[in-house]
Amino acid sequence: MPVRLDWKKLFLNTSDASGAPDSSTDAADSSSNRSPRRPLVILLAGVLAMALVVGGVLLVRQHSGADFRLAGASAGGVVNASAVGKGGVEVTAPEGEGLHGAEVTVDGKRVPVRTTGRHLTVGLDGLRDGTHELKVATEGSMLGGSELTRELKVDTTPPKLAVADTEGRSLRGPVTVKGRAQDAAEVTVAGRKAHVGKDGAFSVTLPRPPAKATAVATDKAGNTAREDAVITVRRPTLRAVHVSGQAWASDQLRKPVLKLLKEHRINAVQLDIKDELGEISYDSKVPLAKKIGAAKGYYDAKKAIKEIHAAGGAVVGRIVAFRDPVLASASWKDGHRDRVVRTPDGGPYGAGSKYGSLSFTNFANKDVRQYHLDLAAEAAKLGFDDILYDYIRRPDGKLSSMSFPGLGKTSPEDSIAGLVARTRAVAREHGAFLGVSVFGVAVTRPKEIAQDIGKFAKQCDYIAPMVYPSHWAEGEYGVSDPNSHPYPITKKSLADFVKKTRHTDAQIVPWLQDFSLGVSYGDAEVAAQIRAAEDDGIHSFLLWNPAVRYHGGALKPMK
The missing domain is CATH 3.20.20.80 (Glycosidases)
Known part of the structure; x- marks a missing residue:
């Protein structure tokens, strides 16, 4: 929430070096013994406050981030490759506050932004992996603007994934896929979760060898690495x-x-x-x-x-x-003529050939x-x-001499x-x-x-x-x-x-x-x-x- 400013305490109280109230300022001063410095302080405080407003100098309301919402980073402030690729992170202002004209910096340098009402997208292209400071400063009213400061950790490095070639014994039996995924928090193969050891070694048993099995390794930041598992099942001697x-x-x-x-x-x-x-x-x-x-x-x-x-x-x-007289003849008769190999002039192909017309489907x-x-x-x-x-x-x-519609x-x-x-x-x-x-x-x-x-x-x-x-x-x-x-x-x-x-x-x-x-x-x-x-x-x-x-x-x- 914005810091509440108590103008009376801010400008009327004086303090010694220790920060405690001045011993000379007590209840007795409410009488005629009041310090002669008080009216001057009040006057100076009033003049200073008016000068701040009239001069256009705005006090800044610091936001811890509770009023702002940040999308595109994890709860820990980590931005992964997917977020960077999709345009960066998005800042949403509190209700009733716009972000038009906001100044955005990363590590003190202004960065390009796209603003739409209460939403502001911060581009992070080219930002190296590591820890960075994001600052969003908005214009404000007479009482000041708002500022969001957030530490962002950019991590776009995917896990190192390697899948071993696998040879299965049968197309109707199980097959185990193995590999290694360094720095991965989770690994799946063909959608099945694999067991991952401390050294990154993983294995998963599939009920039968698929035509294609993709291994996906995901790290804590959400970065992914993909590799197709080569599963070979050779047809036994036939x-x-x-x-x-x-x-x-x-x-x-x-x-x-x-x-x-x-x-x-x-x-x-x-x-x-x-x-x-x-x-x-x-x-x-x-x-x-x-x-x-x-x-x-x-x-x-x-x-x-x-x-x-x-x-x-x-x-x-x-x-x-595609040599199929039954399908070709039925399709031609029923008006599905694009199912049949045609001649350039639209007739059925094959008349005069050894197969005869209406013998080949398309x-x-x-x-x-x-x-x-x-x-x-x-x-x-x-x-x-x-x-x-x-x-x-x-x-x-x-x-x-032939035509294949489609x-x-x-x-x-x-x-x-x-x-x-x-x-x-x-x-x-x-x-x-x-x-x-x-x-x-x-x-x-x-x-x-x-x-x-x-x-x-x-x-x-x-x-x-x-x-x-x-x-x-x-x-x-x-x-x-x-x-x-x-x-x-x-x-x-x-x-x-x-x-x-x-x-x-x-x-x-x-x-x-x-x-x-x-x-x-x-x-x-x-x-x-x-x-x-x-x-x-x-x-x-x-x-x-x-x-x-x-x-x-x-x-x-x-x-």
């Missing part, structure tokens, strides 16, 4: 065979696959979720799938997953993405993208261990890689790995069908290149007849993928050929491809045969 939805429903085709699994020749089954026809093989509950009639229910997803798990295998759910359309995110989330919740995209690309052909200035490569990133987050949330099937030529020709391997490798757990010998042209990689020489074409092409993904966490799980096309393939040809991959340091693979009949003799039992 040896699987492709099985379509309808094939799984056939005892004649399903049982031989389960036999390979029980003999440990494979350790996983790739089971179709959505195929090249756009049909979903189980009874999907995704609203758009039900609306367009895509869910066919060829097999019971939970039952199939349980059976494969019981036989000791994992389940890789394949989602054929990867840039938000409904199409959400459809695949929903399918991936549903499958991971059902218990599929992996989500494996196929046809995650634009159609073959010249880019100038793409804007984003490149097709970036747009598709963005969906891969979003899908990985969804899959990880429910404990599933994410793989991406790509053309063999994509490693050297990323724009041919909008599959940029370098970008994909940063957004998925593994790349599955289709390096079928029958699909390479004569002379590719210096091999005159790739189809007749499965070992060299497989080894040379996969070497490029290994090189391209070397500085990422993505693994290579190639699609290998177990079918005959022009050249008869048996145990020897399949085994040659597996050996070529191993010589490149790759021990995982997926075998493809559209008829779902595999050469078990080419598969050595796993230990």
Whole structure:
């Protein structure tokens, strides 16, 4: 509160050097014996008071700060980096008192301010860490102005944070993140509070590895340091065979696959979720799938997953993405034509191609993208261990001959890689790995069908290149007849993928050929491809045969 001035005591009393009343001034002086100096003192005091007012010299009412409010500093007067970055500290004057024209100094030097009524913002840009004196002096009335003096401690130095790289064992199990945060009062990782020791060492156990975990260290002043925790969970060796939805429903085709699994020749089954026809093989509950009639229910997803798990295998759910005649046709019919890849004149793309018109959906359309995110989330919740995209690309052909409504200035490569990133987050949330099937030529020709391997490798757990010998042209990689020489074409092409993904966490799980096309393939040809991959340091693979009949003799039992 303002200091109360008692004018009578201030000007009429006299004191000796000790501060006690003059002994000659007592009750007896009220009579005729009153000291002759009193009238003179009164007169001088009155003249001095009038001179102070008339001369414009104002007495200052000192404020301890109780009447002023200070925002942007802690109760202890500490100003952190956040407060400095947001403009400094704010002073609010007592009710009925304005701050217009106030003089503000820090360490005796005037500083820039912004004033609005009773509020005054003091900029602290460039102020070094340490203790400083803030002074706000206001103009006043006849009785004087007001002054606020406050000691401020500026502390903008964040804690020193370092997070150790972490490798988890499973996407569905706990993982412990460790690190050190010097001068931190609190540390959180992915929103969970960590235990912090006296030396700053901390640890926190997360229920499962997230796609991204940010560590945040906060000191007593409120300064923060952030660092993303690198949590790597490598997909264990994967040896699987492709099985379509309808094939799984056939005892004649399903049982031989389960036999390979029980003999440990494979350790996983790739089971179709959505195929090249756009049909979903189980009874999907995704609203758009039900609306367009895509869910066919060829097999019971939970039952199939349980059976494969019981036989000791994992389940890789394949989602054929943008080759989808069911969604394309239904969308065109219902007026949602931006869901379809178009020609420059607005028609459906693909007429005259091997796929036919209304065969490719538009990867840039938000409904199409959400459809695949929903399918991936549903499958991971059902218990599929992996989500494996196929046809995650634009159609073959010249880019100038097709149109993708909604793409804007984003490149097709970036747009598709963005969906891969979003899908990985969804899959990880429910404990599933994410793989991406790509053309063999994509490693050297990323724009041919909008599959940029370098970008994909940063957004998925593994790349599955289709390096079928029958699909390479004569002379590719210096091999005159790739189809007749499965070992060299497989080894040379996969070497490029290994090189391209070397500085990422993505693994290579190639699609290998177990079918005959022009050249008869048996145990020897399949085994040659597996050996070529191993010589490149790759021990995982997926075998493809559209008829779902595999050469078990080419598969050595796993230990």
